Amino acid sequence: MNEFAVNKFRTEKDSLGEVQVPLNAWYGAQTARAMANFPISGRRPDKDFVLAHVRIKLAAAHANCQPGWLSEEKRDAIVAACEKILAGEYRDEFVVDRFQAGAGTSHNMNSNEVIANVANVALGGEKGVYTPVSPNDDVNMGQSTNDTIPTAIRLAVLAKLPRLTAAVHAMAAEFSRLAEREKDTVKSGRTHLQDAVPTTLGQEFAGYAWTLARCASSLDAVRPALCEIGLGGSAAGTGLNTSPDYPARVATELAKLTHEPIRVGQLVAQMQSMNDLARLSGEIRNLALELTRISNDLRLLASGPRTGLGEIQLPPVQPGSSIMPGKVNPVMFEMLNQVCFQVLGQDAAVSYMVQAGQMELNVMMPALGSALFDAMDWLTNAMNAATEKNLKGIVVNRERCAFFIHQSVALATLLNTRIGYNRAAEVAKESEKSGRPVRDIVAERGLMSAADFDVLVLQAAHGVGSGGGAG
Incomplete structure (x- = not known):
């Protein structure tokens, strides 16, 4: 040298x-x-x-x-x-x-x-x-790797948790805003990916908002368990080589530094068991599952623009193809899907590592913590990006929604309480065979006027009963 x-x-x-x-x-x-x-x-x-x-x-x-x-x-x-x-x-x-x-x-x-x-x-x-x-x-x-590292993991996720829940609430708030704006936008519901009874776009969005708010509450519910620490347990939870009352004193100091209600847990258990981190990972997984479903819905609603559903339009943020001019893709929610799938993998890794500890220590903590940190950061960033770049600029094609609802054979369901299931089925079959809207067949048969049927559709979309008995 x-x-x-x-x-x-x-x-x-x-x-x-x-x-x-x-x-x-x-x-x-x-x-x-x-x-x-x-x-x-x-x-x-x-x-x-x-x-x-x-x-x-x-x-x-x-x-x-x-x-x-x-x-x-x-x-x-x-x-x-x-x-x-x-x-x-x-x-x-x-x-x-x-x-x-x-x-x-x-x-x-x-x-x-x-x-x-x-x-x-x-x-x-x-x-x-x-x-x-x-x-x-x-x-x-007075410390050991064995008590400082699990404590640091818990403090780190406590620091990340407010950022994650804020991103969830921000997306939920945007869906709530859209729900109010589109509360009277009647559209066809879809079950089994088939035409179903009327709903409103506002109600679809309101469902997303409520689901996300519930996810945020579930994440927050894990917080008290994360505030229990095993610092002071030293190497095996026995407190070897620690000063008198050290666990309580150090917990008090950490509470001041973090502004969290940090308290002493069961010292042995806090090095053996990562159950609170598994619970947090599970709630993050549940959020990812809901976000996957919602992202898929939005991509379907925005499909087209000519040959898909096209009921909504997501703001274009970049060209969609290197070969097809003018093509625009739902890239923000494709990105969110990919992040959610990766988060599911991180949760699987956390689950394996939580059960992989032996005796007085879970030795898998470095990678366990890293998997949790990634899942929280990735979801936070992905949700914020999708909300800012896409949700806030959604455009609704109300004409497209109206077209689909009046083409739907499922509107015959609204006649069940008026003329009975069997006679309503006859109307549905005629509509399906002829391609004519249920609205026109109902008026032609003198069951009700086209205007009255439109009112019935609007009421049904808002969950208002049609009244009357089976005829």
């Missing part, structure tokens, strides 16, 4: 021996080993997860100082280092791949080393010389 290359690195030691660490790096030996061991996805840790883990280190420094285990000088240096990271500095120093050693030891040490180096330099020391602040003895005091 030439002199220039040597000068680019510093030599550190860990329990396995010497390690070459980039000279300018704020991380240390164990992080460098992890980078060499795990060149897997090329993806660095999630931002919310990094910040959550740093908040844990900050809270622990305060909690450990209270009984005198950590000196005020070291506490202040650790706290200052954490605050710099939370403010946006040193973010590029968190470098361990998302797929790494079980439980997340590599990420825990990445945090410990960066914080220790920043603290020591501030105290007049130098990077790679861990004095007076030690990554293990001081930054990691």
Whole structure:
């Protein structure tokens, strides 16, 4: 190795021996080993997860100082280092791949080393010389990978959850607005993808809005469980090497930092069981299923423009074809479909990893957390994009809706309470055979005027009974 290359690195030691660490790096030996061991996805840790883990280190420094285990000088240096990271500095120093050693030891040490180096330099020391602040003895005091990583995952999803539910509410609100605007736009209902009784476009949109609002409520319902943490359990939930009352003190500090009602859970269980994260993943999956269905409906309603349904038109956001001039595709909801399918895969991965823990620890946490983080971020971004670029600009083709409703043989159903099912079936058969609208056949037979039939259709679309008895 030439002199220039040597000068680019510093030599550190860990329990396995010497390690070459980039000279300018704020991380240390164990992080460098992890980078060499795990060149897997090329993806660095999630931002919310990094910040959550740093908040844990900050809270622990305060909690450990209270009984005198950590000196005020070291506490202040650790706290200052954490605050710099939370403010946006040193973010590029968190470098361990998302797929790494079980439980997340590599990420825990990445945090410990960066914080220790920043603290020591501030105290007049130098990077790679861990004095007076030690990554293990001081930054990691009273902690273990086994309790900090699951806590950081829970804090990270708590940070993401409001953004996800806000996106759900925003889409629901837009559907509600459309529902009010199109409350009197009568159209053919469709069941089994066949013509069915009348409805209104407003009622279809209102159904989407209600369903999404329910999804948001279900997501929020998981929040209390996520606020229960196992920090203070140390390596196996027993609290080994923790100061007196540490779990309660550190939970109080985290509550202040996160503005969440963080509280101590059952320490052993919080490292063994990821049930609350499985519940959250399940609700995200349910949201993805509903969004898939709604996206499919909108793509069908917008199909055409000449040979499909064409009852709505989605705003064009880009050319739809490299070969067919003028073609425009429903790309925003195609994108949302793809994201939802990927989210379903992430939920499957979470499910496998939740049950894959053994004894006192679930070692699958790094990838489990990553799958959840991706699902939440992707859905948030996809829903916001679809709402802003498509939902807010939907144009309704009312003439097309009116055309289809009057072509529908299913309108004969409205006659059931007037003339009975069998006679209504005769009208339906004649309409289907002749191609003439039910409206015209009803008027021709003297059953009711065309105008009265139009009123009956409007009433039926709004769910108002037609009255009368079977004749």
